[in-house]
Amino acid sequence: MGLFTEELERRQPPKQRRRWLFVPYDQLSDGIGPLSRENPRGLGIVLVENPWKAARRPYHKQKLALILANLRHFALEQANRGVAVKHVVANAPYHAALEPLIQELGPMRTMVPAERELRTDLQVLVDKEGLTFIHHEGWLTSPEQFQASALKGPPWRMDSFYRYIRRDTGVLMSDNKPEGGKFSFDAENRLPWKGTPAPPDPPAFPRDPIKEEVGELIRKKFSHHPGRLDLDALPGTREDAEALWSWAKCECLPRFGPYEDAMSLKSRGLFHTRISALMNIHRLLPERAVSDALAMDLPLASKEGFIRQVLGWREFVNHVHGATDGFRNLPTNPLPTYPSPGDGGYRLWSGKSWESKRAPKNLDGGAGPNELGFETPLPPVYWGKKSGLTCLDHVVSTVWEDGHSHHITRLMILSNVATLLDVQPRELTDWFWIAYTDAYDWVVEPNVLGMGTFALGELLTTKPYVSGAAYINRMSDYCSECAFNPKTNCPITPLYWAFLARHEQKLRHNPRLSMPYVSLKKRSQGLREKDRAIFQTLRDALAAAQPVTPKNMP
Numbered sequence: 105m106g107l108f109t110e111e112l113e114r115r116q117p118p119k120q121r122r123r124w125l126f127v128p129y130d131q132l133s134d135g136i137g138p139l140s141r142e143n144p145r146g147l148g149i150v151l152v153e154n155p156w157k158a159a160r161r162p163y164h165k166q167k168l169a170l171i172l173a174n175l176r177h178f179a180l181e182q183a184n185r186g187v188a189v190k191h192v193v194a195n196a197p198y199h200a201a202l203e204p205l206i207q208e209l210g211p212m213r214t215m216v217p218a219e220r221e222l223r224t225d226l227q228v229l230v231d232k233e234g235l236t237f238i239h240h241e242g243w244l245t246s247p248e249q250f251q252a253s254a255l256k257g258p259p260w261r262m263d264s265f266y267r268y269i270r271r272d273t274g275v276l277m278s279d280n281k282p283e284g285g286k287f288s289f290d291a292e293n294r295l296p297w298k299g300t301p302a303p304p305d306p307p308a309f310p311r312d313p314i315k316e317e318v319g320e321l322i323r324k325k326f327s328h329h330p331g332r333l334d335l336d337a338l339p340g341t342r343e344d345a346e347a348l349w350s351w352a353k354c355e356c357l358p359r360f361g362p363y364e365d366a367m368s369l370k371s372r373g374l375f376h377t378r379i380s381a382l383m384n385i386h387r388l389l390p391e392r393a394v395s396d397a398l399a400m401d402l403p404l405a406s407k408e409g410f411i412r413q414v415l416g417w418r419e420f421v422n423h424v425h426g427a428t429d430g431f432r433n434l435p436t437n438p439l440p441t442y443p444s445p446g447d448g449g450y451r452l453w454s455g456k457s458w459e460s461k462r463a464p465k466n467l468d469g470g471a472g473p474n475e476l477g478f479e480t481p482l483p484p485v486y487w488g489k490k491s492g493l494t495c496l497d498h499v500v501s502t503v504w505e506d507g508h509s510h511h512i513t514r515l516m517i518l519s520n521v522a523t524l525l526d527v528q529p530r531e532l533t534d535w536f537w538i539a540y541t542d543a544y545d546w547v548v549e550p551n552v553l554g555m556g557t558f559a560l561g562e563l564l565t566t567k568p569y570v571s572g573a574a575y576i577n578r579m580s581d582y583c584s585e586c587a588f589n590p591k592t593n594c595p596i597t598p599l600y601w602a603f604l605a606r607h608e609q610k611l612r613h614n615p616r617l618s619m620p621y622v623s624l625k626k627r628s629q630g631l632r633e634k635d636r637a638i639f640q641t642l643r644d645a646l647a648a649a650q651p652v653t654p655k656n657m658p
């Protein structure tokens with residue numbers, strides 16, 4: 105018996121009749137749902153640790169540790185409050201794990217899981233009336249508000265949703281008008297960061313015996329998973345979540361806005377809050393993040409910028425996920441799904457396949473939109489092989505070290521380069537899902553398939569988010585440490601032109617791309633041929649895990 109089991113046993117309240125809740129791995133809060141208002145002494149919770157789920161994809165070690173440490177600490181916290189805790193290790197689908205417990209303890213409730221994978225797994229129990237889905241109180245907005253905001257949609261636009269919600273809730277509004285005279289200060293929030301003001305050091309969290317035991321478990325049972333396990337960077341307790349949020353409020357929010365789009369070798373996170381992983385498992389509640397930020401004395405561009413991320417983007421992507429059933433039912437046509445979960449390029453990188461011995465039967469590999477018909481396999485450089493492109497190599501290495509990187513690195517480096525290489529969108533999505541500690545289907549799919557790769561066409565965004573080296577050079581210091589020169593021989597710029605040329609038929613009528621297509625027209629035939637040659641050389645080199653240099657490019 106391990107330390108956690110002993111501790112839980114020691115804290116269990118007296119046996120008595122209870123109403124039981126199943127608390128999934130991403131609902132670890134007593135600030136919402138029945139745990140927030142019903143007498144703890146009348147409640148019991150079931151928590152499931154599930155290596156079967158962990159084996160589904162080669163998830164980053166830090167992600168596994170984050171879930172296990174928080175789940176275990178949550179179990180102890182609830183037992184301390186007088187809630188009975190049934191903690192089981194399952195190695196099977198969640199419905200199979202819960203069925204005997206429902207027989208033993210009686211019918212259970214659970215807030216509707218955010219993750220579709222879990223919702224579909226549990227549906228069989230809902231059908232048999234052993235489990236009841238109740239409203240998930242962690243969301244700040246409702247599907248009705250989403251529908252009302254998009255009477256003409258789809259396509260759906262975050263801006264319309266956000267403006268509707270601001271008006272409907274009165275957040276950052278005075279006299280029915282947006283504070284500061286406009287709904288978004290995005291245009292002012294695009295400064296590069298030149299070394300000042302000094303960004304905060306990333307937060308560290310104290311180790312404790314529960315985290316140490318989780319670390320031991322990861323090292324023993326999950327050592328074949330990729331990524332660095334860093335217990336000092338692992339928030340696991342309620343106090344850690346509070347400390348992270350205090351750090352974010354004090355060190356990040358006052359400067360959040362202006363440097364939102366900046367990237368740097370000197371600071372991985374700049375003024376980003378790093379709260380997503382904890383917010384997505386509800387150790388930090390979105391409602392708290394929004395209300396605290398609103399109550400703070402912050403520059404309006406920073407306050408509005410942050411509110412737009414949490415009340416706007418985060419809610420919006422979840423609604424799109426819900427409205428399309430994870431993009432399986434698009435309003436226009438149903439999309440094909442992959443037969444089983446993808447490995448995000450793991451096999452190409454490691455030379456062996458990722459095999460879940462207990463391959464789940466009721467689980468597909470997600471929807472497969474592919475607007476531009478991309479078929480390039482994700483190159484092994486996304487798993488840590490060197491490409492020779494400093495921007496890409498730097499961001500990839502931080503992801504495997506931290507299980508995290510901030511928004512612009514995800515969009516304008518990782519997704520940008522993959523899109524310019526025509527990387528298969530589902531494979532890139534699976535990679536993000538595997539590598540990031542904050543990734544779950546409801547959030548990673550809209551972000552990668554919708555924003556990162558344009559795989560969903562104009563369903564969520566007006567154009568592909570692609571750029572050449574000029575943008576990366578303007579918004580980061582990456583180029584200063586690169587063998588390539590962004591103004592002369594950087595391959596990312598010709599890659600951009602080659603992308604526009606390859607997809608001209610589908611993209612040239614897009615009004616937001618009219619300027620780039622005018623410029624492409626002016627590009628000489630010779631340069632266009634060179635663009636194409638650079639695309640092919642780079643794609644082949646990265647597929648073979650061969651770093652490129654100015655000498656081995658056309």
Ligand SMILES: Cc1cc2nc3c(=O)[nH]c(=O)nc-3n(C[C@H](O)[C@H](O)[C@H](O)COP(=O)(O)OP(=O)(O)OC[C@H]3O[C@@H](n4cnc5c(N)ncnc54)[C@H](O)[C@@H]3O)c2cc1C
Pocket residue numbers: 375376377378379380381383384410413414417418419421509510511512514515519536537540542543544547548551552555556
């Ligand atoms: C290609 C791509 C993949 C992404 N995958 C994920 C993912 O798997 N999980 C995830 O939580 N976010 C994802 N995002 C959104 C965003 O990049 C992260 O939420 C953010 O970088 C998390 O870091 P942070 O907490 O420091 O965020 P901050 O910059 O401090 O922002 C505050 C919060 O706003 C929310 N937020 C901001 N933008 C988004 C968005 N587009 N979608 C949802 N929430 C948002 C997050 O909860 C975040 O914690 C992705 C974005 C892109 C472009």
Ligand code: SF4
Pocket residue numbers: 492493494495496572573576577582583584586587588589590594595596
């Ligand atoms: S020069 Fe090009 S490849 Fe190198 S860091 Fe800059 S944008 Fe990236």
